[in-house]
Amino acid sequence: MIKSKSTDKRLHRTRTRLLDAAEEIVARDGVLALTFDRVAEQAGVAKGTALYHFDCKEALTSAMIERFVERFDTAWADQISTDTEPRGRAIRAYINATHRGEPFTGRHFDHVNGAITAALANSPERLRPVQDQGVRHQKAIEQDAADPVLATIIRMAVDGLWFAESFNLMRYAPALKAAVIDRLTGWTFGNADPATPSKPATKTTSNGRSE
Amino acid sequence: MIKSKSTDKRLHRTRTRLLDAAEEIVARDGVLALTFDRVAEQAGVAKGTALYHFDCKEALTSAMIERFVERFDTAWADQISTDTEPRGRAIRAYINATHRGEPFTGRHFDHVNGAITAALANSPERLRPVQDQGVRHQKAIEQDAADPVLATIIRMAVDGLWFAESFNLMRYAPALKAAVIDRLTGWTFGNADPATPSKPATKTTSNGRSE
DNA sequence: GTTATTGTATCGTCTGGTCAGTATAAAAGC
């Protein structure tokens, strides 16, 4: 009758393992390999179990998307809360959440976008939460930025880098990538000249030119 | 033995129609709907014909990718050839090819990324030409830019905007989008201050602030 | 006559989804 704590925990554990498995499969074998059979196998449970947790495939991809959105929101909020400089805090949080914090840059990097890929292929309508999140963040970014257009450009660059690497469409030299992140971060502090960054956090591939 | 010109033309026409059909299907119904049956139906030919042109599914997606790469290269070269200002020509061509020229912005906008989506889902290895193209363009962009880091940021922003809209992950207000493109374009001419654009090509949602 | 195309029939496999049933642990009865 009443759900016991231990069963509840087991349920949650299995569910998590299924979602992890789904991400892993998409990242490793591509979206077409995302079948209940394989997810179950990867998670070490029976196929029936996978379908017990997720009624249909749409439910699975939907859950993947929800977890993705949650994670990014958490990473973003974490960045906001540890930033003492109010100016450009939102866009800076966006940079850091995407390119510095776990789990978006670490070992799970490849996994993260599995959710988006899965939804993109199986049920594009389920991308809605991602779209809403995008609008939400954009609003925050524009609001606390001194220059909304510049802040938006920063956001787009962050996205572009992330998409390119995440979907394996482009790879940038690590040094260049670091220089880009530094430059973008500098801008959020009001260092307005893109050609001559003043206080890079790391080392910049500086060629202090000007015209 | 010798292939007549007209048969060759017919062959090419059918092939083109098949590729168009494939893109259309991915854009309209999603990658999962990309089957030989449907491609043939959409192209108005028999299924056997589709398989006559493309031995297997991988061959189809591969051909889609090749056409995508070709098109973007052409658009890029077109932009380069009509640009009289040498400074920052490559990155400017990248901006324009992606966000101003056909077929990347017009009626076929949704179709274009069908190729990438299809490859992403069916055979990620076949994305190789796209990766190579990315590296090639990046090299050109860095070479003719006064500030490679800034040029790279511009490229990433262009990518980010394109991906976001193309995959339906984010939608920006048209005015903001125009302002972004203008600002980025201004930078390519050496207008180095991101906060105070001097000569926008179109109208900017100017809030001429500064700090 | 050569090549592109059609149409259909067929194959083996995989897929999402159903279902009847099992295992397990908490709860209730006594």
Next chain:
DNA sequence: GCTTTTATACTGACCAGACGATACAATAAC
């Protein structure tokens, strides 16, 4: 404290349909 009951997580076999691919005889276009 022991058994009985109940709720629930989980299983594995199964189905109908769709898929990629093959084969091939007939036809159309050039």
